[in-house]
Amino acid sequence: MSLTGKVALIAGGVKNLGAQTALELAGVGANLALHHHSSLSQKDAAALQAKLKEKNPSIKVAIYQGDLTAASAVTKLFQDALQDFGHIDIVVNTVGKVLKKPITEISEEEYDTMFAVNSKTAFFVLKEAAAHVSDGGKIITIVTALLGAFTGYYTSYAGSKAPVEHFTRGVCKELQSRRISVNNVAPGPMDTPFFYPQESSEAVDFHKSMAMDNRLTMIEDIAPIIRFLCTEGVWITGQTIFANGGYTTR
Numbered sequence: 001m002s003l004t005g006k007v008a009l010i011a012g013g014v015k016n017l018g019a020q021t022a023l024e025l026a027g028v029g030a031n032l033a034l035h036h037h038s039s040l041s042q043k044d045a046a047a048l049q050a051k052l053k054e055k056n057p058s059i060k061v062a063i064y065q066g067d068l069t070a071a072s073a074v075t076k077l078f079q080d081a082l083q084d085f086g087h088i089d090i091v092v093n094t095v096g097k098v099l100k101k102p103i104t105e106i107s108e109e110e111y112d113t114m115f116a117v118n119s120k121t122a123f124f125v126l127k128e129a130a131a132h133v134s135d136g137g138k139i140i141t142i143v144t145a146l147l148g149a150f151t152g153y154y155t156s157y158a159g160s161k162a163p164v165e166h167f168t169r170g171v172c173k174e175l176q177s178r179r180i181s182v183n184n185v186a187p188g189p190m191d192t193p194f195f196y197p198q199e200s201s202e203a204v205d206f207h208k209s210m211a212m213d214n215r216l217t218m219i220e221d222i223a224p225i226i227r228f229l230c231t232e233g234v235w236i237t238g239q240t241i242f243a244n245g246g247y248t249t250r
């Protein structure tokens with residue numbers, strides 16, 4: 001199914017899973033409004049723009065920057081994209097932050113940051129998406145396989161991603177009459193720079209051993225699932241799709 005003429009806004013859209021999702025959606029013709037956060041991600045944005053041009057020279061691509069933990073920044077991102085593209089049909093939110101620590105060592109500041117990035121940002125992206133995505137559109141938030149696992153030390157990470165499942169269920173009902181599907185995708189431990197800093201080599205081996213082929217989830221395993229939700233998968237809504245090679249039971 002083609003997405004020619006459609007506009008996909010990807011929050012956290014210039015590197016790792018966000019960039020792979022951009023390439024995947026460009027392959028089926030979507031125009032792309034790509035957000036990044038840090039100034040460091042600017043070079044990722046430039047590299048991705050070159051790759052996208054090669055993959056599909058006929059699509060329009062625009063890049064936006066912002067710290068989306070402020071609701072006003074989320075509103076500005078949507079307003080800027082609407083001004084440039086005229087409409088938004090797909091929203092994919094890959095924004096996330098991980099912390100692996102015993103609960104006894106987590107400060108109030110760390111708790112607030114984790115919930116600001118993982119819950120508050122997801123909530124206000126859903127709010128703006130609900131207000132602006134065209135009828136028949138698609139909204140997808142990236143959560144984590146840890147929502148289906150008993151695991152210590154990720155309490156603030158999994159705990160701050162967990163509310164998104166309920167945000168998604170509620171918004172899916174609110175948008176049902178406009179045929180907008182609203183879902184989450186929950187990857188297993190994924191082979192990106194997001195994953196490694198908090199893991200020992202033994203922990204990496206353990207995570208690998210929990211999935212088929214004794215490997216981590218790859219961004220190439222996940223981006224086609226996001227494309228499917230944006231194309232043939234229209235009947236799926238209000239769900240969290242766990243894609244982790246058997247890492248968890250959900």
Ligand SMILES: NC(=O)c1ccc[n+]([C@@H]2O[C@H](COP(=O)([O-])OP(=O)(O)OC[C@H]3O[C@@H](n4cnc5c(N)ncnc54)[C@H](OP(=O)(O)O)[C@@H]3O)[C@@H](O)[C@H]2O)c1
Nearest residue numbers: 012016017037038041067068094095096189190192194195
């Ligand atoms: N890698 C894994 O093991 C794994 C497994 C399961 C789920 N996930 C989830 O998958 C998603 C993508 O992860 P990834 O592995 O592709 O790593 P990633 O590229 O580092 O994704 C995280 C994104 O969040 C953005 N971000 C962080 N703070 C932000 C803020 N205040 N405002 C706006 N954006 C902000 C980052 O931008 P900057 O880097 O510019 O700050 C980055 O684009 C995340 O939601 C993560 O929780 C990852």
